[in-house]
Amino acid sequence: xxxxxxxxxxxxxxxxxxxxxxxxxxxxxxxxxxxxxxxxxxxxxxxxxxxxxxxxxxxxxxxxxxxxxxxxxxxxxxxxxxxxxxxxxxxxxxxxxxxxxxxxxxxxxxxxxxxxxxxxxxxxxxxxxxxxxxxxxxxxxxxxxxxxxxxxxxxxxxxxxxxxxxxxxxxxxxxxxxxxxxxxxxxxxxxxxxxxxxxxxxxxxxxxxxxxxxxxxxxxxxxxxxxxxxxxxxxxxxxxxxxxxxxxxxxxxxxxxxxxxxxxxxxxxxxxxxxxxxxxxxxxxxxxx
Amino acid sequence: xxxxxxxxxxxxxxxxxxxxxxxxxxxxxxxxxxxxxxxxxxxxxxxxxxxxxxxxxxxxxxxxxxxxxxxxxxxxxxxxxxxxxxxxxxxxxxxxxxxxxxxxxxxxxxxxxxxxxxxxxxxxxxxxxxxxxxxxxxxxxxxxxxxxxxxxxxxxxxxxxxxxxxxxxxxxxxxxxxxxxxxxxxxxxxxxxxxxxxxxxxxxxxxxxxxxxxxxxxxxxxxxxxxxxxxxxxxxxxxxxxxxxxxxxxxxxxxxxxxxxxxxxxxxxxxxxxxxxxxxxxxxxxxxxxxxxxxxx
Numbered sequence: 001x002x003x004x005x006x007x008x009x010x011x012x013x014x015x016x017x018x019x020x021x022x023x024x025x026x027x028x029x030x031x032x033x034x035x036x037x038x039x040x041x042x043x044x045x046x047x048x049x050x051x052x053x054x055x056x057x058x059x060x061x062x063x064x065x066x067x068x069x070x071x072x073x074x075x076x077x078x079x080x081x082x083x084x085x086x087x088x089x090x091x092x093x094x095x096x097x098x099x100x101x102x103x104x105x106x107x108x109x110x111x112x113x114x115x116x117x118x119x120x121x122x123x124x125x126x127x128x129x130x131x132x133x134x135x136x137x138x139x140x141x142x143x144x145x146x147x148x149x150x151x152x153x154x155x156x157x158x159x160x161x162x163x164x165x166x167x168x169x170x171x172x173x174x175x176x177x178x179x180x181x182x183x184x185x186x187x188x189x190x191x192x193x194x195x196x197x198x199x200x201x202x203x204x205x206x207x208x209x210x211x212x213x214x215x216x217x218x219x220x221x222x223x224x225x226x227x228x229x230x231x232x233x234x235x236x237x238x239x240x241x242x243x244x245x246x247x248x249x250x251x252x253x254x255x256x257x258x259x260x261x262x263x264x265x266x267x268x269x270x271x272x273x274x275x276x277x278x279x280x281x282x283x284x285x286x287x288x289x
Numbered sequence: 290x291x292x293x294x295x296x297x298x299x300x301x302x303x304x305x306x307x308x309x310x311x312x313x314x315x316x317x318x319x320x321x322x323x324x325x326x327x328x329x330x331x332x333x334x335x336x337x338x339x340x341x342x343x344x345x346x347x348x349x350x351x352x353x354x355x356x357x358x359x360x361x362x363x364x365x366x367x368x369x370x371x372x373x374x375x376x377x378x379x380x381x382x383x384x385x386x387x388x389x390x391x392x393x394x395x396x397x398x399x400x401x402x403x404x405x406x407x408x409x410x411x412x413x414x415x416x417x418x419x420x421x422x423x424x425x426x427x428x429x430x431x432x433x434x435x436x437x438x439x440x441x442x443x444x445x446x447x448x449x450x451x452x453x454x455x456x457x458x459x460x461x462x463x464x465x466x467x468x469x470x471x472x473x474x475x476x477x478x479x480x481x482x483x484x485x486x487x488x489x490x491x492x493x494x495x496x497x498x499x500x501x502x503x504x505x506x507x508x509x510x511x512x513x514x515x516x517x518x519x520x521x522x523x524x525x526x527x528x529x530x531x532x533x534x535x536x537x538x539x540x541x542x543x544x545x546x547x548x549x550x551x552x553x554x555x556x557x558x559x560x561x562x563x564x565x566x567x568x569x570x571x572x573x574x575x576x577x578x579x580x581x582x583x584x585x586x
Contacts, residue, residue: 137556
């Protein structure tokens with residue numbers, strides 16, 4: 001060991017150690033992230049194999065678009081995608097149309113008693129906690145009775161009923177951040193409540209609303225229990241298709257992977273876009289409530 | 290003034306009506322159904338009020354040799370949900386600490402580990418089942434043959450353990466997401482002063498950081514519980530509750546009672562007990578959050 005190191009040498013030593021530590025950390029973190037994600041990654045890859053290649057688990061192969069082309073061209077798959085897209089689009093839209101005014105009313109509205117706002121808000125939260133098995137049996141009997149199984153409307157109303165509380169919950173936390181003074185000032189200027197909502201409140205929290213919308217879209221896209229039990233063949237959604245894949249199509253690993261890639265990709269991308277708002281909406285909402 | 294008050298309520302009313310009709314009314318009906326003898330497969334039998342017969346059918350223990358399977362299914366539900374929550378909380382916290390480091394491209398790594406949370410459970414179940422656990426086509430079969438072992442069908446031999454693993458894989462990202470938000474909310478000067486005071490890693494992590502983000506942990510556990518206990522798709526596509534009823538959970542039991550046995554009354558009874566269990570545990574967790582908030586308020 002050298003006894004006398006110059007200050008520069010010591011600094012260089014510290015810097016080298018820091019860079020080394022950073023490199024090791026980077027490798028560890030990336031390894032864990034990739035291993036954790038690998039089942040999905042392998043699914044993406046397998047979609048680019050032929051059925052013959054997919055029989056053996058291999059990472060290196062000559063990719064082909066053959067399987068994807070066949071899956072995309074399949075009219076059955078298209079029907080499921082269309083059904084899912086319908087539920088996601090109208091389900092999200094209607095949940096927002098019901099949920100945003102409700103959240104606005106709960107934050108800024110003057111109700112009969114001061115405690116009413118909080119109580120109704122809490123009621124919306126408890127409906128989120130209600131497991132779907134609590135409602136499935138009466139819904140199933142209604143759907144049978146009114147033949148809603150083979151129309152998309154019944155499931156749509158169920159989805160709106162189950163996802164409006166989530167919109168209320170998240171948007172409530174965004175509205176709560178707005179200063180009340182803006183609304184008091186605009187009220188003096190002769191602005192009605194509806195105008196306040198449309199022209200002041202919504203534009204101010206539009207990014208929050210966007211992420212609430214994306215999150216609800218992801219939830220509806222992935223929802224399985226209601227979709228599985230309340231749809232017939234013409235109205236079934238993508239998660240139902242994935243669950244029935246083996247019994248309907250047989251053991252085609254490549255085709256299965258390509259189909260699930262198409263089913264999974266939109267939700268994963270939209271989900272990634274919402275992650276920040278998800279944390280804010282869920283934690284603040286729950287911690288404050 | 291009075292007129293204005295009623296107008297504000299109109300903003301909330303439509304949402305309340307739709308949510309009420311789709312959640313509260315059916316739940317009340319489920320409670321009513323649970324007191325009826327109502328079997329869709331037997332339309333010849335009249336629908337009659339039977340009181341608590343549907344409940345006692347599941348709950349009554351005739352003798353110790355003949356314990357109804359409801360209890361084992363209840364136990365399985367508790368084991369699967371509880372183990373998943375513990376694994377998610379422990380490893381989620383450790384991974385959140387790891388992913389709190391500032392490395393180049395940390396957002397890409399965070400994004401990757403978050404992925405499984407947004408994958409629909411039926412797709413991830415099918416993918417794990419065919420590309421990993423399958424004894425012929427999957428990686429598990431490939432590696433065990435490579436090592437000279439005979440691959441077994443893990444899903445029939447260890448259904449509960451496999452379900453716990455898959456649930457954990459799917460829900461841990463959610464824990465990481467919430468806990469990471471908590472860790473990033475810890476002020477920087479606190480971390481700096483920890484360094485200056487010579488706090489070691491163990492003390493800093495478990496005595497300072499963990500208590501600081503305890504509320505995030507509680508929220509993650511509470512929401513995770515609500516979501517995990519109702520999980521259904523993953524069980525259906527991987528083990529289908531089997532072998533026998535070994536990997537049934539309460540929601541799966543409701544499904545089988547109604548859609549396989551066509552027994553509306555008994556299915557409703559299980560549904561009501563599931564809701565009661567869920568709300569009881571959520572209430573306990575929620576109270577602990579509220580208490581914690583008051584302490585720091």
